[in-house]
Amino acid sequence: MITILAGGTGSVKLVRGISSQTRDINVISNVGDNYWLYGLYVCPDIDTILYGLADLLDTDKGWGIKKDTFGFLRQMEILGEETWFKIGDRDVATHLLRTNMLKNGKNLTDITAWMCQKFAIDTKIIPVTDNSVETRIVTNKGELHLQEYWVKYRGQDNVEGIKYLGADKARANPAAVNAIHDAKLVVIAPGNPLTSIGPILSIKGIKKELSKSKRKVVVVSPLVGNKAISGPAVKYMEAAGMEVSAYGLAKMYSEVASHMVIDSSDRLLTRKIENLDMHVYETKIKMKDKIEEDALASFILKQVHV
Numbered sequence: 001m002i003t004i005l006a007g008g009t010g011s012v013k014l015v016r017g018i019s020s021q022t023r024d025i026n027v028i029s030n031v032g033d034n035y036w037l038y039g040l041y042v043c044p045d046i047d048t049i050l051y052g053l054a055d056l057l058d059t060d061k062g063w064g065i066k067k068d069t070f071g072f073l074r075q076m077e078i079l080g081e082e083t084w085f086k087i088g089d090r091d092v093a094t095h096l097l098r099t100n101m102l103k104n105g106k107n108l109t110d111i112t113a114w115m116c117q118k119f120a121i122d123t124k125i126i127p128v129t130d131n132s133v134e135t136r137i138v139t140n141k142g143e144l145h146l147q148e149y150w151v152k153y154r155g156q157d158n159v160e161g162i163k164y165l166g167a168d169k170a171r172a173n174p175a176a177v178n179a180i181h182d183a184k185l186v187v188i189a190p191g192n193p194l195t196s197i198g199p200i201l202s203i204k205g206i207k208k209e210l211s212k213s214k215r216k217v218v219v220v221s222p223l224v225g226n227k228a229i230s231g232p233a234v235k236y237m238e239a240a241g242m243e244v245s246a247y248g249l250a251k252m253y254s255e256v257a258s259h260m261v262i263d264s265s266d267r268l269l270t271r272k273i274e275n276l277d278m279h280v281y282e283t284k285i286k287m288k289d290k291i292e293e294d295a296l297a298s299f300i301l302k303q304v305h306v
Ligand code: FO1
Pocket: 007, 008, 009, 033, 042, 043, 044, 045, 047, 048, 063, 064, 084, 085, 086, 087, 088, 091, 147, 150, 151, 196
């Protein structure tokens, strides 16, 4: 059984690649960027994995449902609501059902398992916690929810720090802890280290289980050189005072992982990373299509010996 820690658009490609090669997979999903909008509970990272595995994902955008329409949002605009967060008409069904089930007393874990069934997905998607953990971006102009900072205000203000509100009180999902404990291999997907994977690691029970299991944990770098393959990882890493390189990532992850996959072009960092007591594997980590998703997945499954 393989367990993957995943965040948003950077992670889904590898999740898809691994799931096309092996069946018994758990995905532990970030919940830090979940967002309440119009009374609906939106869970972008859970939905990206759901849609990605159900072959419904809009792969150009990396979120939402492909070929979705936006009539609902247009009507909200007519009614004078803010419409900066582009929820599609088909996507809204997911949020509506989820919110309704929450209101009827179900927890996010059970709702997500139900969704996996509805979307005919074998992979188990496990929210890292059923409690609220919210990723907040501290800027020079104040503190914002991640979605407000990145989508509403287009990431324009300087980032001074990142907080995971509620993480200190959040209880690790027992199913997530078990999924780490029972896995033969744990893969930290190439998600944003601070806003996709960081909130998962901010939950004590998860970090503790990973640290205990670190000999079977491999992290896949989301950086090539000092650039992120996608998204604002660099901005957040700089704000957190991290070195923006595979080595900077290795320092962050060396507490919870003993193996790291880096891009071949970063091979000059291999020695330095090995000095952190990590095994390093070099390959092409960018995944621009299904062939490259499968190639990286099979590299990990064949080459990483834990
Ligand atoms: N990202 C955007 O950049 N703009 C959007 O309007 C937007 C809408 C949206 C709706 C549903 C959903 O599940 C995700 C959505 N995202 C949007 C993506 C999301 O903001 C982030 O990419 C993830 O939270 C990062 O993991």
